[in-house]
Amino acid sequence: MLSPRQLFLQHQAQTTDFPLLLEVEKAEGVYMYGPAGQRYLDMISGIGVSNVGHRHPRVLQAIHEQLDKYLHLMVYGEIVQAPPAQLAHALAQTLPEGLDNVYFVSSGSEAVEGACKLAKRFTGRTELIAFNNAYHGSTQGSLSLNGSENFKRAFRPLLPDVRHIRHNQLEDLDQITSRTAAVILETVQGEAGVRVPTKEYLQALRQRCTEVGALLVLDEIQSGFGRTGTFWAFEHFNIVPDILTCAKGMGGGMPIGAFISRQEIMHSLKNDPMLGHITTFGGHPVSCAASLATLRVIQEEGLLAQVEAKANRFKERLVHPAVREIRNLGLMMAVEFDSFDTLKRIIDKAILKGVLTDWFLFCDNSMRIAPPLTITFPEIDTACDLVLEAIVEEVGF
Known part of the structure; x- marks a missing residue:
């Protein structure tokens, strides 16, 4: 029997030559889970969809x-x-x-x-x-x-x-x-x-x-x-x-x-x-x-009242010489780097570490940060730590 990945590649219409190909069996809160127990912190909410998290009760x-x-x-x-x-x-x-x-x-x-x-x-x-x-x-x-x-x-x-x-x-x-x-x-x-x-x-x-x-x-x-x-x-x-x-x-x-x-x-x-x-x-x-x-x-559930403080936590934590600018209104955020090549390497490395981010269609040197509004401060800290690790490993210093 063909695996879901094989079926996806053979029969589901593709939009690029390089889909992420992350297999997800379950999602809950700010996390998505793979078939082998992988866990990914979702920092983009399905591109702005899961504002209250995945599968809110x-x-x-x-x-x-x-x-x-x-x-x-x-x-x-x-x-x-x-x-x-x-x-x-x-x-x-x-x-x-x-x-x-x-x-x-x-x-x-x-x-x-x-x-x-x-x-x-x-x-x-x-x-x-x-x-x-x-x-x-x-x-x-x-x-x-x-x-x-x-x-x-x-x-x-x-x-x-x-x-x-x-x-x-x-x-x-x-x-x-x-x-x-x-x-x-x-x-x-x-x-x-x-x-x-x-x-x-x-x-x-x-x-x-x-x-x-x-x-x-x-x-x-x-x-x-x-x-x-x-x-x-x-x-x-x-x-x-x-x-x-x-x-x-x-x-x-x-x-x-x-x-x-x-x-x-x-x-x-x-x-x-x-x-x-x-x-x-x-x-x-x-x-x-x-x-x-x-x-x-x-x-x-008080989600609006927490948005500014959560956005500020991201801005306080995502500090590195490679980060040129962080633009935002609330938890709609863009973290700018020098080029798409740099950003793509950081995104790929962050995924391997368990954090899913993305870039923008018309601004491919900036990382999209738009997590569920339900994200907690400890989860923000974890995401930032892993993204910073990816930056250091790909860019250095």
């Missing part, structure tokens, strides 16, 4: 309880189901007044697709503005918004009427005009290597969108659900978007996403045409039950 309980009731019943929006209705209400309670209408989807890319369709439909405009080094997903629409030509070149032609401007540059804001349907921005740029805009810039962007009637779409697919120390990253900047997208950390490990807006805006998808956005599995009851449990864990 309250998430598992919610999943089990929903499994005993029903699974998929009908395409989105036709049948009243308690899990998505309760989750939509709970999400609205975390948001400023007016952001109270939630459309559930299955992924972050689909959330971006829905948000951009909504903006075009509501404004009657066609132009979308995104940012250099932005990442918003891999479907053709969301790929059109991505800010790296290297990732788009092979798939052109993509969406027309998409413009890219420089991130955090006030002088580019005049390119947002009365032709613009929406400006879409990661509140914290993720794959660019954790680039945090200034409060001045985001407030000026908000004002410019309001002046010309463009909708401001904030992509919090990576930064939402507590990752930065507030439930939503935009809370750090005293602004409110017109449309908000989320996914990744909202499901506690289950697939789910959403785009959220005012009822006035969202209702434009109901007519001309009717069913302006359709999804089969959006609002899946099991995923919504898991997401509601995840939200409650973040709120009720």
